[in-house]
Amino acid sequence: MNFLNEDQVNQLAPDASSLKAGKDLANERKWLNYQSNERVLWGEVQGSGKDPYRTQIDLQNTAFKCSCPSRKFPCKHGLGLLFLVARRNGEIPQLTTEPSWVSEWINKRSEKAEAKIQPPISEEQDSEKTDKQAKDKEKRQNDRLLKVEAGIAELDLWLRDMVRGGLLALPEKGSAYFEKMAARMVDAQATGFASLVKEFTKINYYKGDSWQPQALEIAAKIHLQIEAFRNLDQLPPLVQEEVKSRVGWNVQQKELIENKEAETIDDEWVVIGRRSTQEEDIVLQRNWLYGCNSKRFALVLNFAYKTAAIETPLVPGNTSKARLVFYPSHSPFRALVKHHLESKSFLPTSLEGLESWHHSQLEYTRAIAQNPWADDIPQLVEHLQITKYQTHWYLQDTTGAVMRIHDSFEEAIIWKLLAFTAGQPTPLFLLRQSTSVWPLGIVQNFSYQLL
Known part of the structure; x- marks a missing residue:
């Protein structure tokens, strides 16, 4: 049975307090009972009330239910049960027959899952209803198009005024200047533009001159997206879909x-x-x-x-x-x-990645050429070794080329990476950005170790 390990359970915690409380509950003496079978894990733990809390976990689709009053998902009891099983390496009592309170919940979930994969309804539908739905959809799209176009015209004027005033004036404007325009884009149903405008508020304007190329890149992306949307009819159909998605016009x-x-x-x-x-x-x-x-x-x-x-x-x-x-x-x-x-919990086959940072750069350039708005490009790169120079951490390939690890990456996880690899070159999944990378996990033979 494929139970989660502790690192994977950590990823499921909704916040730090739930994580700490869950680890405290990973004690066999605190549970009245706990069992599992192939599809569900359950247990009872004594809480502050008279009756014990009943905790259930769907092992196939990773969902939780608990009778405790917490509104967090998973709650500390669900996390505690998973941590308990992880620390016992899955060696817990197995029971084919489930209690009624467990089977009722898991059976309903199974029925819903089966309903989702049922074939679509017959195409022989009422023609009047179909026509009305098509007309209503077209009207909604036209109404939204007018809102988006009006919002984009305002954004374009705002961007041009900002550039004419000079990017060096940005640190003085404050976050309210950008948040106001982002809110206007939300009102215009152009949430993609709102997200881009908010990127200005995430820049550290007081750390040397590194903020200037960041601000210029965001401004260029906004301008490129505005021009792409204005010339939507001239673009190939699939590029049109990409542009609309970037604006916030997603397919249901x-x-x-x-x-x-x-x-x-x-x-x-x-x-x-x-x-x-x-x-x-x-x-x-x-x-x-x-x-x-x-x-x-x-x-x-x-x-x-x-x-x-x-x-x-x-x-x-x-x-x-x-x-x-x-x-x-x-x-x-x-x-x-x-x-x-x-x-x-294992890889079905061995995986082969890119040979060096040179090949990584070629793939990154190709991806950006296809989609200039892309932010994080996932890659698998072989033979990377962690190294440090002055105050920064880097990943070095066999040719000696390096890529800097993102400054926001936790140093505690870097030490974890060093412990797993013993300082030796290893294949890594990572998110590639223009000037830095974000490590995700290590590929070792037929296993994947999440960082």
Whole structure:
């Protein structure tokens, strides 16, 4: 049975306090009982009330349920049960027959999962209803187009005024200057532009002159995206889809799944990394995947409001046998999980990456040429050795070439990387940026070690 290890459980914690409380509960004496079978893990733990809390974990699709009053997902009891199993290396009591309170929950989840993969309804639908839906959709799109065009015209004027005033004046403007325009883009239903404008607020304007090329790059991306949208009709169809997606005009999930022309790939996908960020009340979860057979990378995005649960079968560090459907683009990367079969903790085959930073640069240049708005380009690079020069950490290849590790990367994880590799060259999955990299995990024979 493929239980998670402690590093993977760490990735599931909603916050630091839940993580600490979960580790404290990873004590066999605190649990009245705990069992599992192939599809579900469950246990009872005594809380502050008279009755014990009942905790359940779907092992196939990584979902949680607990009778405690916490609104966090997973709660500390779910984390504690996973940590307990991880520390026992999966050696826990096995029970084929589940208690009724467990089977009722897991059976309902199985029924919902099966319903999702049922074939689409018959094409023989009522023609009047179909026509009305098409007209309503066209009207909504036209109304939104007018809003986006008005917002873009205002953004273009704002950008030109900012450039005419000189980028050296940016540190004096303050975050409110950028947040006001970002809010205007949200009102115009151009959330992609809002995200780009907010990038100005993330720059450290008081750390030497390094902020100047960052600000110039953001301004150039905004200008390029404005011009691309204004000339949308002149672009190839798939490039049009990419531009609309960057503006924030996304295809609905249901529409994508039912689209017979959308690209789908059945593969064994390694979940090479996950990162969660929160802007205002929305949590954005990014999952980077690599297809062991297709050699394709994919990005699966999940969203949640505040502390709401994000249910996904993808577990960082595991390999998922699944079917992905890709959003239309001239360089397909973002995808949805259309059908998930199983997860396993080992790689089904050995993986081969890029030989050096020179080959990495060629791939990065090709990717940026196809999609100039791309931020993080996932790669697998062979024979990388960690090294330090003055106050900065680098990854060095066999030719002596180096790439700097991103300044925000935690030094504690760098020491963990050194411990795993013993300072020897090793293949690494990483996110490649223009001047730095973000390590994700280590490939060792038929295993993947998440950082």
